[in-house]
Amino acid sequence: MAFAALAALSKGGSLEPFSYEPAPLGPDDVEIDVTHCGLCHSDIHLIDDAWNRAKFPQVPGHEIVGKVAAVGSAITELAIGQRVGVGWQRSACLSCDLCVGGEENLCRKQQATCMGHHGGLADKIRIDGRFTFAIPDEMESAVAAPLLCGGATVYAPLRRFGVTAATSVAVIGIGGLGHMALMMLRAFGCEATAFSTSPNKREEALAMGATDFAASTDPKEIRKHFGRFDLILSTVHAKLDWTTYLQTLRPNGTLCLLGMPPGVIQVPPALLVTGHRSLTGSDIGSRRTIREMLRFAVRHRIAPLLERMPMSEANAALTRLRENQVRYRVVLER
């Protein structure tokens, strides 16, 4: 029986009804009746083929929550009707050193939920059940959806870099990812500085958990924070003044890219050598990290700020996302 999806039929196209025959349900697979799907800038990148890797028709959507409708013969931990979620990653080899070490998000053979496969803007999806996540009973499905990708992406580096209540962290970009970062940093008890190009986000950022706000349109405002941060999370896909931001790090501090800026990053080596500053990046989260993050979000009542729209209005939602109007994450509901 065909699945009813929404797809971009060609590069940059709007979403159109599209039906496809799913692959047979393998022993490790589950079929999910999709109830919620978040939208993320990566979906726009896929639709626009910004990474030159999209295949059309392209069904986007990789922040999926729904109910288990069918399970493969090897699946023992999931029950029909159970609420589960799916994030960016749909599978990995599960046999390389990284996979067996619990870093399957770095596996060379990893596959993305909606790259080369059809994603979550559909009535159903079939996917490797080992890459689904039980949604805690206390968590609403719409809240879970953006946590599964965006939430995992900001949570993983907080754990990797040992963030605690003694850490001073900056978040560049207060959008879908950044606003969840602020909420998590508040839960960790951090000093959290929000850098945003939208000065009108100040009050909201402070309400989310920022202890300080800086308008990043003005280099002078950035310079006021020289030597302050142990960790900077850059959540934006834009070219920034890396030299200035690196100087806002304390000695031994780290600037971690979550967003992928275009082109190359230029770094003066003296800023790395003299203060032992580091530049690195982080890519989604491992399954273990995502499970932990979901429990963390329940315990600390972290709920992304959402715009809820019916899946039938997916094109309108994409337009709001493209025009940077979403506050702060949009979730489509069926």
Place this chain on the structure above:
Amino acid sequence: MAFAALAALSKGGSLEPFSYEPAPLGPDDVEIDVTHCGLCHSDIHLIDDAWNRAKFPQVPGHEIVGKVAAVGSAITELAIGQRVGVGWQRSACLSCDLCVGGEENLCRKQQATCMGHHGGLADKIRIDGRFTFAIPDEMESAVAAPLLCGGATVYAPLRRFGVTAATSVAVIGIGGLGHMALMMLRAFGCEATAFSTSPNKREEALAMGATDFAASTDPKEIRKHFGRFDLILSTVHAKLDWTTYLQTLRPNGTLCLLGMPPGVIQVPPALLVTGHRSLTGSDIGSRRTIREMLRFAVRHRIAPLLERMPMSEANAALTRLRENQVRYRVVLER
């Protein structure tokens, strides 16, 4: 009584006899009768004013070993006649967070032994006794000299990044620093790959401790090592193909700059994000690290390969250093 030194009187000049009146011996100072002084590429940078920070006359030399000739009133741990050494750093504030935390090598007020002060190419030097190091009895003075700066510089990141016998490390540049790195990596039991532009260094590099050697003049030779290293130490001051070297890192690996390449470093962000690779730098070593390194060198019989020349032939030694002829470190003796 004036000190008899060798100084570059102007930018790029050869070393000429130069005498100067030392500052009064402060309570924390010691006066050292210099017996040995290593030469390092940083001395050439100072003479050539490559960093636009030199003051002429410039007495270079910051790998100093000698005997304590006089001590200030507050010095209790050093005795007249004792063998001591001095490295790159001559002082720090000793009161900032970094200093009280044992990272005085990152102190903003740190002063270098021979920048704005007269260095070790002299019969005597006066310096903060708290930045001198007792030379272990088992260690020859000529051996100690290059360890105090170059040795500390390569040892510090091995400790910072937790190098053990399970670690795969690459060293770019098999010169003064790089050859000491290989010896230390052998002591740690590492897999150690030497990258050198001089294919004729292969046999020596393998004898020093390299487990593998690659001619870095050929990008193909570098590419053979894709995905291999946990840590890369770049000891050279040259512009390298950072994109290719970053790809020789394993996921979670770190490229650490010890040398300062000219201009800016260009990094494709995807290499940082997708494999959690890091780019950072390291600057000399803390006093605690240097003390540990001296004990480590004794215990593991690490002795840099030296050319010994009389201090009166300092200009000839500098010429050999400039022409990349030194194998692998030159020490001037009085």
